[in-house]
Amino acid sequence: MIGQHIETLDLDALPVGLHRLWLSIIHDGLGRQVRLPVMVAKGRREGPICGITSAVHGNEVNGIPVIHSLLQGLDTQRLKGTVVALPVVNIEGFILRQRRTDDDVDLNHRFPGKIDGREADIFVYRLMELVIRKLDLLLDLHTASFGRVNCLYIRADMTDPQTARMAYLLRPQIIVHNPPHDMTLRGAAAAIGIPAITLEIGNPNRFQREYTKRNVTGIRTVMSAWGMLPKRTVALGEPPVVCASSAWTYTDHGGLLRVSPDVRDLVKQGETIATVYNAFGDAARSYTAPHDGIVIGHSVDPVANTGARILHLGVVNQLPSFVPRED
Ligand SMILES: [Zn+2]
Structure with missing residues (x-):
């Protein structure tokens, strides 16, 4: 197998260059080591340690080609600092093509984990100790998630200047101000002083090539701003739409769901956003936008129970304090 087996991630000991590593983290029921794939680009000169994680939810794979393209395109002779990238965090979920682990746990609600507990708690705890604590961003x-589509958007605590700067430079289509929630990887990193953002890249279970290059460019722009790469030469893309908050709307009646607007559409309060039909094709309910906003994501699953998600609506609010100065 390509890649060096390691038990700890000793970044200081690694020589300059691109490293493909298998980091031992837990054992399975046969006593075999379960290993995380880790890519490290170690620069020739000292600098920040930038961490990139992907597939914490096992079927959310659009970040994997972003990591591959970014790391393989870095010139480590010119790089200041180190990039540590985990293409697949939720190894078991990834193999099963599902969001949760094989133990039916959502890893992104278990951070920072526990030294002892369920497998997922220990996994997350060791991930924090072995990798995340070493990072500067x-x-x-x-x-x-499965059955839904998203635009390219970021969840970030826009009241933290470094986090806001990172989010803005990445040039997503939308940024949602969202203080880090407990038990997420982003929240656990922020709690130990690491500026962290969640980047939502399109749809699950597939590679969307149009997003790969755009996100590689965005991450390189952040790395330039943090002094890891020479000053960027490409112009920044369109400024993102900044939302002060966002919320999902839900059905109160089961049936066949049709959502009207597409992602990134602006909707007005009272505008029809979805209709639920009964088994005979008669409209049983129609739903309207609770307020003006921008569509961040929506359901594409026609089968909706009572309480199914309809649409994720952002409250557009370009508050000056949320929008960092252009670099
Ligand atoms: Zn996710």
Whole structure:
């Protein structure tokens, strides 16, 4: 197997260059080591340690080609600092093509884990100790969940200047101000002083090539701003739409769901956003936007129970304090 087996991640001991590593983290029921794939680009000169994680939810794979393309395209002779990238965090979920672990746990609600507890708690705890604590900034790459679509958007605590700067330079389509929630990887990193954002890249269970290059450019721009790469030469893309908050709307009646607007559409309060039909094709309910906003994501699953998600609506609010100065 390509890649060096390691028991700890000793970044100081690694020589300059690109490293493909298998980091031992837990054992399975046969006593075999379960190993995380880790890519490290170690620069020739000292600098920040930038962490990138992907597939914490096992079927959210759009971040994987972003990591591959970014790391393989870095010139470590010119790089200041180190990039540590985990293409697949939720190894078991990834193999099963599902969000949760094989133990039916959502890893992104278990951080920072526990030294002892369920497998997922220990896994997360060791991930924090072995990798995350070493970082100076973190980008956690996700996608929409199964049965939904997303635009390219970032969840970030826009009241933290470094986090806001990182989010803004990445040039997503939308940024949602969202203080870090307990038990997420982003929240656990922020709690130990690591500026962290969650980048939601499109849709689950697939590679969307149009997003790969854009995100590689965005991450390189952040790395330039942090002094890891020479000053960027490409112009920044369109400024993102900044939302002060966001919320999902839900059905109160089961049936066949049709959502009207597409992602990134602006909707007005009272505008029809979805209709639920009964088994005979008669409209049983229609739903309207609770307020003006921008569509961040929506359901594409026609089968909706009572309480199904309809649409994720952002409250557009370009508050000056949320928008960092251009670099
Ligand atoms: Zn996710």
